[in-house]
Amino acid sequence: MALRIPPAKVFFPEEDRKAILGHIDEALATGQLTLGRHVRAFEEEFAAATGSSHAVAVNSGTSSIEIALRVFGVEGRDVLVPTNTFFATPAAVVHAGGRPRFVDADPSTFSVSLEALKRRLTPETAGVIVVHIAGIVTPEMYAIRDFCKARGLFLFEDAAHAQGCGFGGRAAGTFGDAASFSFYPTKVMTSAEGGMIVTNDERLRDEAVVYRDQGKADFHTNAHTRMGYNWRMSEPHAIIGRSQLARLEDFVAARQRVARVYDEGLRGVEGITPLLLPEGCRSNYYKYIALLGPGIDRKALKQVLREEYGVGLSGEVYEQPCHLQPVFAPYAAGAFPEAEDICARHVCLPVYANMTDEEARYVVSSLAGALGRLSEGAEVKKAALRERSRV
Numbered sequence: 001m002a003l004r005i006p007p008a009k010v011f012f013p014e015e016d017r018k019a020i021l022g023h024i025d026e027a028l029a030t031g032q033l034t035l036g037r038h039v040r041a042f043e044e045e046f047a048a049a050t051g052s053s054h055a056v057a058v059n060s061g062t063s064s065i066e067i068a069l070r071v072f073g074v075e076g077r078d079v080l081v082p083t084n085t086f087f088a089t090p091a092a093v094v095h096a097g098g099r100p101r102f103v104d105a106d107p108s109t110f111s112v113s114l115e116a117l118k119r120r121l122t123p124e125t126a127g128v129i130v131v132h133i134a135g136i137v138t139p140e141m142y143a144i145r146d147f148c149k150a151r152g153l154f155l156f157e158d159a160a161h162a163q164g165c166g167f168g169g170r171a172a173g174t175f176g177d178a179a180s181f182s183f184y185p186t187k188v189m190t191s192a193e194g195g196m197i198v199t200n201d202e203r204l205r206d207e208a209v210v211y212r213d214q215g216k217a218d219f220h221t222n223a224h225t226r227m228g229y230n231w232r233m234s235e236p237h238a239i240i241g242r243s244q245l246a247r248l249e250d251f252v253a254a255r256q257r258v259a260r261v262y263d264e265g266l267r268g269v270e271g272i273t274p275l276l277l278p279e280g281c282r283s284n285y286y287k288y289i290a291l292l293g294p295g296i297d298r299k300a301l302k303q304v305l306r307e308e309y310g311v312g313l314s315g316e317v318y319e320q321p322c323h324l325q326p327v328f329a330p331y332a333a334g335a336f337p338e339a340e341d342i343c344a345r346h347v348c349l350p351v352y353a354n355m356t357d358e359e360a361r362y363v364v365s366s367l368a369g370a371l372g373r374l375s376e377g378a379e380v381k382k383a384a385l386r387e388r389s390r391v
């Protein structure tokens with residue numbers, strides 16, 4: 001085994017770790033530990049990075065979705081949500097008092113198409129959530145935005161995967177009425193835990209600030225005017241997030257370089273087809289998605305790669321669509337064949353900001369070796385079956 005490749009890796013250059021510790025030390029000394037100057041600076045810097053007028057920092061990607069939905073007012077109403085997303089997207093709808101109504105996937109982007117959204121529209125629909133799976137912004141965002149506007153529906157982007165992404169020169173998070181980001185450690189940039197709401201709508205910003213701090217009308221009074229919660233971001237989290245945000249462009253460029261090695265290298269490998277980006281899409285390659293050929297056992301492939309080549313494939317996006325998750329059974333009605341198909345047969349190759357070209361090429365050659373082994377095994381099995389049926 002030549003190399004060991006983990007599925008993902010957080011990257012803090014040494015100088016960043018030192019600077020972070022220095023700022024945290026300062027926060028400890030002053031006692032300004034939450035919703036302080038670093039949170040405000042993180043908000044300003046993140047808003048500028050996405051080209052949004054406002055950003056509100058919170059303690060997770062999940063809470064950033066729920067807060068926005070509470071502001072939209074989804075109680076007792078339907079919200080169209082892709083079935084191919086993480087649990088947190090539909091769960092936030094339920095927590096905000098709404099009903100997730102699942103939408104089938106578009107296999108060309110792993111997101112949703114306008115046609116699929118239209119098919120699921122009801123008179124009770126309050127709005128639409130689009131999730132930029134793996135950092136891919138669907139070219140249909142403009143058409144989806146126009147559709148939502150014409151129908152008076154809110155459009156919300158769950159951009160948990162999409163820091164630094166965009167389409168046609170427009171940043172992810174700026175297509176709809178508001179968007180959420182996650183800074184969980186597996187993400188392209190992290191604040192350890194954390195999330196951000198971005199919006200151009202001042203009222204939405206003001207409401208989000210109230211919700212995030214126990215629904216208090218303002219920081220200094222004790223009047224609670226909304227059913228908020230403790231969704232605050234602490235100063236140490238903001239310090240880590242600011243440091244990573246300053247590296248975001250470099251991280252994205254490094255991940256794009258790895259993706260180019262995969263795009264090229266996988267051309268010659270049978271049994272696996274990369275999901276190529278739509279023209280005009282800028283991805284951060286939060287995940288590098290590739291589809292397996294018919295009959296290839298994903299579990300077996302992952303096992304061979306891990307045990308014999310030292311290559312870890314990361315979690316899928318997603319292994320199972322939400323309508324098949326037991327907890328969402330009350331919302332599972334409908335047919336979602338495309339989502340079921342892509343969820344069952346894709347893999348996500350390792351990508352991280354300090355991955356070398358050599359490591360990426362090693363992943364490609366390991367995949368070629370492992371897929372070859374698996375198909376040889378399948379051939380041997382088939383031959384044995386043929387032999388048995390003859391006797």
Ligand SMILES: Cc1ncc(COP(=O)(O)O)c(C=O)c1O
Pocket residue numbers: 060061062063085086088089131158160161181182183184194195
């Ligand atoms: C699509 C999507 N939405 C929401 C979240 C929730 O983010 P967090 O873990 O920061 O709460 C995640 C996190 O993995 C996600 O992938």
